[in-house]
Amino acid sequence: MALLEVSDLHVEFAVQGGSVQAVRGASFSVNEGETLAIVGESGCGKTVSVQSVMGLIQTPPGRITRGTAKLRGQDILGGVAAGGREIRGTDIAMIFQDPMSSLNPTMTVGAQIAEPLIVHRGYSHRQAMRRAQELLEMTLIPDAASRINEYPFEFSGGMLQRSMIAMAIACEPSVLIADEPTTALDVTIQSQILDLMVDLQRTNNMAIVLITHDLGVVARMANDVAVMYAGEVVERGTVDDIFYRSAHPYTLGLKSAMPTNRQGAVQKLTPIEGAPPDLFDPPPGCGYYTRCPYAMEVCEATPPIVFDVDRAHQSRCWLHHKDCLQQVTQIYRP
Amino acid sequence: MNKPLIDIRNLSKHFDRGRHKIHAVDDVSLSIEAGEIVGLVGESGSGKSTLGRTLLGLDRKTAGEIFYKGSKLPAVYRAKDFRRYARSMQMIFQDPYSSLNPRMTAGEIIGEALRLHSDLSKANIANRTEEWLVKVGLNIDHLGRYPHEFSGGQRQRIGIARALILEPDFVVCDEPISALDVSVQAQIVDLLGELKRSLGLTLLFIAHDLSMVRYVSDRMAVMYLGSLVEIGRSDRVFFDPKHPYTELLIGSNPEPDPSRERSRQKMHSIGEIPSQLDIPAGCRFANRCPHAMAVCHDVNPALRMVSHEDDERLVACHLYE
Known part of the structure; x- marks a missing residue:
């Protein structure tokens, strides 16, 4: 059993004339002594997800509408009533970006x-x-x-x-949530802080949930990765699954949009065109539909379900549907 | 060898803070050839933005000389100097949120330079504005919108159109992508590359993202505490850094590749960056340098050529003397 397991989390914020669906189905988990990286762009819901776990969502306007967050099997989403106050700050602690x-x-x-x-x-x-x-x-x-x-x-x-x-x-927490802990720091200082986190993790056998938008930091720190887009976890897996066997078109897009440094290799960056959807009025189908180079008819109106790509590797994309093997083969075994 | 488009000689910029002086830029020399992209990297407070601003006369230099196409730029910019050089040199700013006037529409922002610096008719200005809006990937519907109605990437596109509408030769890009998301960064870098090719621009690309600088620029200049410590071809500097600071900087840069990260050697990054108010007497990096020798604490090393071939690497370090 995972130490911290978040399932099907939904969070919305009331705004004038409706609500913003900031998190629309986030599931992730982290084991003792391991690091989970939650990666995604600004506005994808990664910070709101962990703030919900920490009970830091201001209600109203925020509201957790569905989902659970279990620490050693006990749901801690219910706030003070569920014993959250004793857990937060002691068993789960958080550090912030700035x-x-x-x-x-x-x-x-x-x-x-x-x-x-x-x-x-x-x-x-x-x-x-x-x-x-x-x-x-x-x-x-x-x-x-x-x-x-x-x-x-x-x-x-x-x-x-x-x-x-x-x-x-x-208070020697068993879970440390780090929300962009090095984004405001210079790269040499970032390196020192990341090394420090790894050393402390080894000493205390602490689990780390690391939120970042930097795939380099993910590659350096993570055992497992959850990729978030438009309020959803679109792909989950081990760090090698995510980098070497990427299954979701968004993950592939992110990878080809950032430079890697291989000596002698000539790289051409491919930007992801367009912008993420407005979560005030989320699209009926897949959130990535308008930007996805592999989009199909079904993606427009039917939200994709989560498919198992491998034992510990999941992707929320219709391309993995059994009727779709043709495309999957084309894309993933070039 | 071609005559450089921009030639900076011994440029310094100090800011007075009461009794203290902040040495933001100290005795920097750098020449930039026409058509090349020079990436300027360094950590916050290294003086890279001040160098860019001083270069364009936005900050008044304390000492040194800057030549543009062989002619010396004024020590102090007056209104007529700005008018004269605005057509040749422009700047793209880091923060697309604070560098656009919130009370002007996109069309007004982009067209303003033409109103100020050309004698085109209103109709011509409107045409050119529309043309540029499309060139940077926006569309005519966006003309009448205000900055708050745009995303960060779109705002940066407006900032680019504003800087390039006068068709300058030389553009200082001050962290143009740092505030943007990864997927949008590539869009902006692509756009800059395309415009650079079609307009024959020369760019000074200031950034702290080493991988992006390596990807974008022909040569890389590394700055630490107001001084240039290393200059050379981007790939060469990245894969074979000579200065211990460059080595630390590149060794600290996380790669989006788990197996390479697993085999990474732990960098022995020690110490803190000294304060700019209290610049050390010798080499500025000596207190953090694993190779520091006695001489390093006393004598500030000068930039000197350490390798020729196709690299022409300049390094400021006693190890190479």
Whole structure:
């Protein structure tokens, strides 16, 4: 059984004149000690999906209309009533994209790292501060003893993200959700942060759910991948399935739209034309229909179901239907 | 050798911050041949945007000289200088959200340069505007719409049409794709490549995405804390970096290929980028460099040619002296 398993999640936001269907069927899972990457473009619903799991969706306007999120078999979507408060921040923790705006500018970094320990673990202030210093040392912040008394503005971007990680792992969570943790950082600092996350994962046997739009980061970090498009998970599989045996046309499109660096190879980027659909008025059929080079008649009006491509590899695309083998062969065995 | 279209000699740009000076660009020399695309890479705060802006007179340079087709550009731009050079040199900005006037329609934004810098009739300007709208992949219906009605990619197309409608020779593209989604980035890069070929443009392409810079540009210039540390043919620099900073930068760049990532050697990336207020005396990279020697902390190395053949690599590092 997976440690965290999200099934058929639907989330919508009330807006003037209707609602935006931000997540329209997201299923993903992550095992102990492993990393799941959720990849997709802005507006595809990846952040809303994990915010729902963390209970961070403001209701109203947001509303989880369907689905479950099970941690060790127990549904945690129901909010405080379902014991969510005890789980969030302790058993599941989250770090955010922009550490500067996610930390409280009026509290010292040490006090912010100590807070979850005082709230959730009943530490005394002094114990919590001592632990905060250890955590900063673990996240490789130089001179941690004096740094715990400094304020966020005195830290660089990379150090702030390390402090966020220190705060998130304070209660030794079994799942760490990282929402674009390195997008705001420079590439050399990104590398340090990703290495740090891997080291901490090995030490604590923690599961990581990593949200990113960068396929390079996915290739580096993930065991499993869920590709999201227009509010749906369109393809799931191991990282090798997704990169070397891509099944969904959107995944193929993403791969050919970004440069890879093979010495001597001449590459021609192929952009995905058009833009994602407006989720205020989602299309009746496949969300990728208007941009898909393989679109068929059926795709326009009938939403595709999820097909098993392989044992642990699924794709939400009509091309995998048994009556469609011709096209699948053409595309996937060139 | 051809005469370069743009020749930058010992350019510096310092900003005064009270008692301190920020050395945003320090003694940079770079020449750009007509028709070439030079990619300028570096981390945030390395001075790459300031270099681009100073090049076009948007920021006043502190020292140095810039030559365009062999003639020296003014030290201080006055209104008539901007009018004169706007037809030759233009800029495409990073943020398609804040670089378009929200109170002007797409048509007004694109046509404005012609109204200011040409004596075409209104009807001619309208024609040219429509022509450019189509050239950048938008359509006539978009003429009367305001920036907020467009997606990021479409806004960047408007920014490109605005910059290119005067048919300049030289365009500084300041992170033109960083704010866009992956699938849209390729659209914009394609469009720029097409326009570059059809108009014979010369581009300075500023970006922090190394793979994209390698894909787009002929030569790559690497900037660190206001100085150029390495210049050479893009592929050569990427696959055979000479400067330890370039090596770190390229070694940190994640590849969209799991098996290559699994075999990646862990980079020993240490330390933090020093503050621009307190630039180290010697090599600026010395505090993070795995190969730092005594001399590196005292003497700032100059750019020098380290390989000829078809590369002409320039590197600023004591290891190559």
